[in-house]
Amino acid sequence: MHISANDENNPTALAPVRIPVVKNILSANAQTAQQNREYLTEHRITTLNLMSSPGAGKTTLLLATIAALDGLARIGVIEGDVASQVDAETIAATGTPVVQINTGGGCHLDAPMIGNALGALEAEVDLLFVENVGNLICPVSFDLGERYRVALLSAPEGHDKPYKYPGIFEAVDLVIVTKVDLAPYVDFDLEKFRELVHGLNADAPVLALSAKTGEGMEAWLDWLAAHVETLSAL
Ligand code: MG
Ligand code: ZN
Numbered sequence: 001m002h003i004s005a006n007d008e009n010n011p012t013a014l015a016p017v018r019i020p021v022v023k024n025i026l027s028a029n030a031q032t033a034q035q036n037r038e039y040l041t042e043h044r045i046t047t048l049n050l051m052s053s054p055g056a057g058k059t060t061l062l063l064a065t066i067a068a069l070d071g072l073a074r075i076g077v078i079e080g081d082v083a084s085q086v087d088a089e090t091i092a093a094t095g096t097p098v099v100q101i102n103t104g105g106g107c108h109l110d111a112p113m114i115g116n117a118l119g120a121l122e123a124e125v126d127l128l129f130v131e132n133v134g135n136l137i138c139p140v141s142f143d144l145g146e147r148y149r150v151a152l153l154s155a156p157e158g159h160d161k162p163y164k165y166p167g168i169f170e171a172v173d174l175v176i177v178t179k180v181d182l183a184p185y186v187d188f189d190l191e192k193f194r195e196l197v198h199g200l201n202a203d204a205p206v207l208a209l210s211a212k213t214g215e216g217m218e219a220w221l222d223w224l225a226a227h228v229e230t231l232s233a234l
Pocket of ligand 2: 106107108138139
């Protein structure tokens, strides 16, 4: 059987058909992200998109932050998970308004999901934390309309991760090393990690903290005070 250059089994012939589809998906997300950004600006809500691997301690840091800022800011949380609402229940137990997004297998949040969650958030808030799906790869490619992007890396994951996942470290406004109380036991080299991050992103501060022991929490709260409108007015 003769196979022509236009045959659909020929990958070269398929490529021009697929490229416009990818472009359309990204621009639809960017459009909704812009609408989210306008809504958040109008309502004076400072939004942080927290990204990390599963188990890096995003929820634990949120709980410590909520406790530390009690009475100083009206905090809201959007929880992104593939399934379950265990983190959302833990946050809700503190009395903080929370909306759960279950992606049903999806490995990142996108702007339309955040748009829907903003509509479902019933309380007025000044500071909104979005806990993204645990994944160091694709969440950073999706603009949610947030003001700040934050990457968390726990000490046990290793100081070499900027070599392996440069995309996230290049794109964020702040990097937080969590579980730093474990650093001595897992040979996490904080200075080496800082050097690698700054090689990719000279502007992002690198904070190191333990939400469990409280070590380093002060610098994180200072960063929030300097970047969140409501807190800086105090
Ligand atoms: Mg969590
Ligand atoms: Zn993904």
